[in-house]
Amino acid sequence: MSESYDFDLFTIGAGSGGVRASRVSAAHGAKVAIAEEHRVGGTCVIRGCVPKKMLVYGAHFAEDLEDCKRFGWEIEGKRFNWQTLRDNVLADVDRLEGAYTDTLENHDVTIFHERAEITGPHEITLASGKVVTAKYILIATGARPQVPTCKGAEHATTSNEAFHLDKLPEKIIIAGGGYIANEFAGIFNEFGSKVCLVNRGDQLLRSYDEALRERLLLISMKKGIDFKFNTIFEYIEKTDDGRFKVKLSTCDEEVVDQVMFATGRKPNTEGLGLDKAGVELGEKGEVKVDRFSKTNVDHIYAVGDVTDRVQLTPIAIREGQAFADTVFGGHDPIAVDHSCIPSAVFSHPPIAAVGMTEGEAKNKLGSVKVYLSDFRPMKNVLAGRDERSLFKMVCDGDSGKIVGIHMIAPEAAEMMQAAAIAVKAGLTKADFDATTAIHPTMAEELVLMR
């Protein structure tokens, strides 16, 4: 370690990116400190991917319990208890926070459980007033919900509060058409809430293939979710009985139990003191970095959501790992490959995708060949559930190379993880054709597409 600094590395934010970067840097021999103003684990563990997926699992039981009759199971008096699920999920979040804390401590990373701000090129000041110095600073402060400005917007909740509700809303309006809006629309709907999803545009999940988006909309409507497109909020008022009167641009006033905004996330850079170190920000307030996650200041790096590149946990983790290996691991600079990233929306049913949509491929490649499988999963057939799945494979028309795979189906995300390896490796439709199906599965449709 350099003699003149308290630490080799000071990381601000103990989320997916910050924890990985700190742990690996320490393993490479660096003296590391990390500051966290909320809870160790960050968005993914505390109020994102993990508790969300647990709610998704809980929500799926609604349909399984409905379908089980057709499989011969009779269950009397079934009831859903939100408080039980909520408390079990929150208890597991506590456990995970402990595990993340242990990991850091086991690597001798000093944890400051308080807010940190940059007060000089190498200087960090903690909320307690303590001042420390570091040779390198890593900004891993993530992002927070961005809420629209309308009269009464302060009455709305965001995904942050969704995990702590005292009781389930009977009626909820969710604003947004992206990941969080569709995932929570599915969750609340399965638990029995009346859900209305309000979108200011005319499309859901814009980055996904059109055929899948249409299928999700169709299935969601069939399940009872209402959709309002090209609609904005005019005002939200609190009623005397603690509910909310909502006026949307395209309908009459309506009274609901909860309004939730899921309208994107904003990088956490405000009040961070980045100006004191001369770090440049982009238009949305994101930290501008090069492909090695380095800012315009040589010893200050940034990873994860705060850079607004790809807001996904595995990407924040990869960026954190690459930073640590580059700066403390003695490697040549490592850039994270942001191409061909598989992703999933944990809606009901889920969507998963990798690579280009059909539209993108046509624009980029010109000649494109598309293969489809539009089928009713066997389980849905016996259950009498009229819900079809859709797989789409997009190939380069000349070489047959697969440039995109898109699925909406039960367990789509689980199947996609394996399929994404093949796409990343540059395999062709012929390689898939040459692979024997595993029968009977849904995944076999991947090698049987026509």
Ligand SMILES: Cc1cc2nc3c(=O)[nH]c(=O)nc-3n(C[C@H](O)[C@H](O)[C@H](O)COP(=O)(O)OP(=O)(O)OC[C@H]3O[C@@H](n4cnc5c(N)ncnc54)[C@H](O)[C@@H]3O)c2cc1C
């Ligand atoms: C509801 C929801 C569901 C999601 N589901 C998925 C999913 O299924 N799959 C997926 O891949 N991604 C998902 N994401 C996205 C994923 O959670 C993020 O991409 C990921 O957590 C980003 O990691 P990060 O390290 O950049 O930031 P974060 O995990 O947000 O960590 C940043 C940390 O910095 C702390 N911090 C901020 N400022 C300061 C400061 N000044 N001083 C000290 N500490 C500070 C914050 O409290 C926070 O803990 C979801 C997000 C949400 C909101």
Ligand SMILES: NC(=O)c1ccc[n+]([C@@H]2O[C@H](COP(=O)([O-])OP(=O)(O)OC[C@H]3O[C@@H](n4cnc5c(N)ncnc54)[C@H](O)[C@@H]3O)[C@@H](O)[C@H]2O)c1
């Ligand atoms: N399964 C997953 O991997 C997962 C799940 C949740 C979140 N995430 C990550 O978190 C990020 C944030 O999720 P998100 O759903 O908040 O954002 P998003 O970018 O997916 O969707 C935001 C939506 O809000 C709409 N919107 C934006 N401003 C609005 C306004 N003023 N009024 C009305 N609508 C408005 C947009 O048109 C869009 O439909 C995602 O981009 C994703 O990277 C990932």
